[in-house]
Amino acid sequence: MATGRLGAYSLSTTTLATVYTVPVGSYAVFNVSFTNTQTTAVTIRLAIATTSTPAANEYIEYGTAVIGNGVFERTGLVAGAGAQVVCYTSNSTATAGVGTLGSCVNVVVYGIETSTS
Numbered sequence: 001m002a003t004g005r006l007g008a009y010s011l012s013t014t015t016l017a018t019v020y021t022v023p024v025g026s027y028a029v030f031n032v033s034f035t036n037t038q039t040t041a042v043t044i045r046l047a048i049a050t051t052s053t054p055a056a057n058e059y060i061e062y063g064t065a066v067i068g069n070g071v072f073e074r075t076g077l078v079a080g081a082g083a084q085v086v087c088y089t090s091n092s093t094a095t096a097g098v099g100t101l102g103s104c105v106n107v108v109v110y111g112i113e114t115s116t117s
Contacts, residue, residue: 003112006110006111008108008109009106010092016053019087021082022083022084023113025115025116026081029114030078030110030111031111032107032109033073036068036071037104041065041067042089042090042105044064044066044087045059045086047084047085060074061074077111
């Protein structure tokens with residue numbers, strides 16, 4: 001079973017991304033950290049879902065603001081086998097002269113997977 005960093009992803013603007021899926025026969029205890037490396041605020045969404053397109057009742061964060069050069073973190077999350085950590089950002093494109101061009105909102109899932117058998 002894995003421990004430490006379970007998944008990492010650089011988000012694209014307005015696109016849902018599955019950052020981590022709990023393996024079959026396991027459950028996971030984990031944290032999710034969003035890092036905004038641009039100077040302007042963004043909004044994020046976070047779901048623990050059964051598919052890569054979450055239903056409204058699977059979101060645990062929706063429209064949450066992350067300040068420029070800021071971090072948002074959810075800790076102590078638990079999910080069963082097959083659950084997907086799905087993330088989204090309103091804007092992940094740096095402006096010229098501000099930071100590095102490219103994806104500016106990064107997500108890391110870190111924790112521990114435990115076998116259910």
